[in-house]
Amino acid sequence: MVWLPADHRLMGDHGHQMPFLVLGDKYARAVKVGAEAQPVMFPLADTGQIQELLSMVDGVMLTGSPSNVHPSHFDEAVADPSLPLDPARDQLTLALVRACVHEGVPLLGVCRGFQEINVALGGTLHQRVHEVPGLMDHREPKTAPFEVQYAPSHPLRLVPGSVFETWAGGSEVMVNSLHGQGINRLAPGLDALAHAPDGLVEAFGVRGARTFAYAVQFHPEWRCWETPFYGAIFEAFGRACRSRQSLRLQAADLARHTPA
Template sequence: MPNSTRPAPDSLARAENAHSAKRKPTVLMTMGCQPRAGHDYQVMTHKYIVPLVELAGCVPLLMPTCCGLDDLDHYLDLADGLYLTGAGSNIDPALYGQQNLTPDKARDPERDRVDIALIHGALARGLPLFAICRGMQELNVALGGDLYQRLYAEGPFADHREDPAAPVAAQYGARHPVTLVPGSWLHTQLGEPVIMVNSLHGQGICRLGAGLVPLAHAEDGLVEAVTLAGRDAFTLGVQWHPEWQASANPHSVRLFKAFGDACRQRSK
C-alpha cells in the first residue's frame, strides 16, 4: 500500500524550487587583523555589512584571514560573490615591487595574502566581485598593477585623505566629483556623467593591472573606478566609500542592488 504521507515527486520539485527562490546569495567577505590590548582581533566594520544585507539582499560570510589559505576553496565553494572592503591598513608594497614609503601606516600581510588568493579564485570561478577602496587596490595589485604610496606627494594629484580631526560624518561627506567614462557600464548604471564622492585614502592606482580598465576619474586624473575588460560577471572596483550611509545615496543604492542581482543570478 502506498505511503499516503510521502509527498508526490512533483510536490517535492515545487518545494525545492520554492526553497531555491527564497534562498539569498552568500557573499564572501574577509576580516582584517586589529590589535587591541595585547590581543589580535579579526574585525569587519559594521558599515560594510549593512548595505550588503539591506540593499544587496545578500548573506555575508565572514572569513578570518589569520588562518592562512588552507580552507580557501571551501569558502569559495560556499560563495555566490566576493566583496572586498576598505581598511585602515596599507597593502605591503613588496607585493608590487616597491620599498615601503609609509612605515608609519599599519599593514596587514595576512589579509594581503588571503585577499589576493581569493581574487584569483573568484575570477577563475566567475564569481561577481565588488571591491571598495583598499579592495580596489588589492584587485589592482593581484593583477600585476601598482600603487602610488603617497598620492598626496605625487605630481598633479590632490590630497585625497580625510581630515582626522573632523567628525566622522564630515570625513565621509561628498568631497570631489568623478567623471564617469562615457558609455561605460558605470555611466549607464548611474545615469549621470559626473557624480560627487567622498575621499578617504592616501594611496591610489598608478599602473593598472592586466585587463583592468578605468570607469571613472577624479579631476586630477586619478583612476577612481575600474572593471575587468571582457569579463561577463559583475566586476567593479571603486576608490570611494559607497557603503557609507548607502541607503541615503541613490548612486550607492544602485551599485549595491546591481551587485546583489549579479550574486542572485549566480546562485540560481
C-alpha cells in the same frame, strides 16, 4: 551569501594587546541592506581553502581598511613605516581576487579592496598620492565627524557608456574621498571607468569578466541607501550574487538527483 574577508589587528589597553579579526559594520550593513545578501566571514581562512569556501558563497566583497597593501607586492619598499599593514590579509585576498576572476564569482572592491584587485592582477600603487606632482590630496579630515569625512568631496568623470554612467544617471557624480594610496599603473586586464579631477583612476572593471567584477576607490558603503549612485552599485552587485546563487542551487539539486 557574500564573503567579506576580515582585517587582522592588535587591540587592547594598558600595553596589553591581543589579535582580533575585524569587519567594519558599514560594509556588512551595505551588503545586507544595499545588496540584500547575507554577509559572512570565514575566520582564519587560508589560501588552501579558497576553492572550497568560494563554492559556498554567491559573491565576495573586499572592504576598505586602515591598513595598506604591503608594497612588496608591487616591488617597492615601505614609504611610511608609521602606516599600518596587514600581511595576513594580503596573503588571502590577493589569491582570492585571482580565484574570483577565474571562477566567475561576483567581486566588489572598495578602497583597500580596489587597490588589492589592482595589485593582485599586476598593477602598482602610489603609496602617498598627496606627494605626487599634479595629484590632489585625497585624504579625509580625520578629526572631523564621520558625516563630514564621508561627505561628497569631489566629482568623478565617468566613462561614457559604462555601467557607472548608468548607475549614476549621468557622466559626472560627486563622491567621498578617504584614501592616501591610489593607483599608479593599472593592471593589465582592467578598464578604467571613472577618474577624479586630477586624473586618478577611481573605478575599474575586469575586462571580459563573466559576472559583476568592479571596484571603486571611494566608499559607496557609507549609508548606501541614502545615495542613489551608491545604492545602484550594491543593487547591481546583489543581482549578480542572486544569479550565482540560483546557478549554485541548480547544480546542487542536479547533483543530488544524478545517480552515482
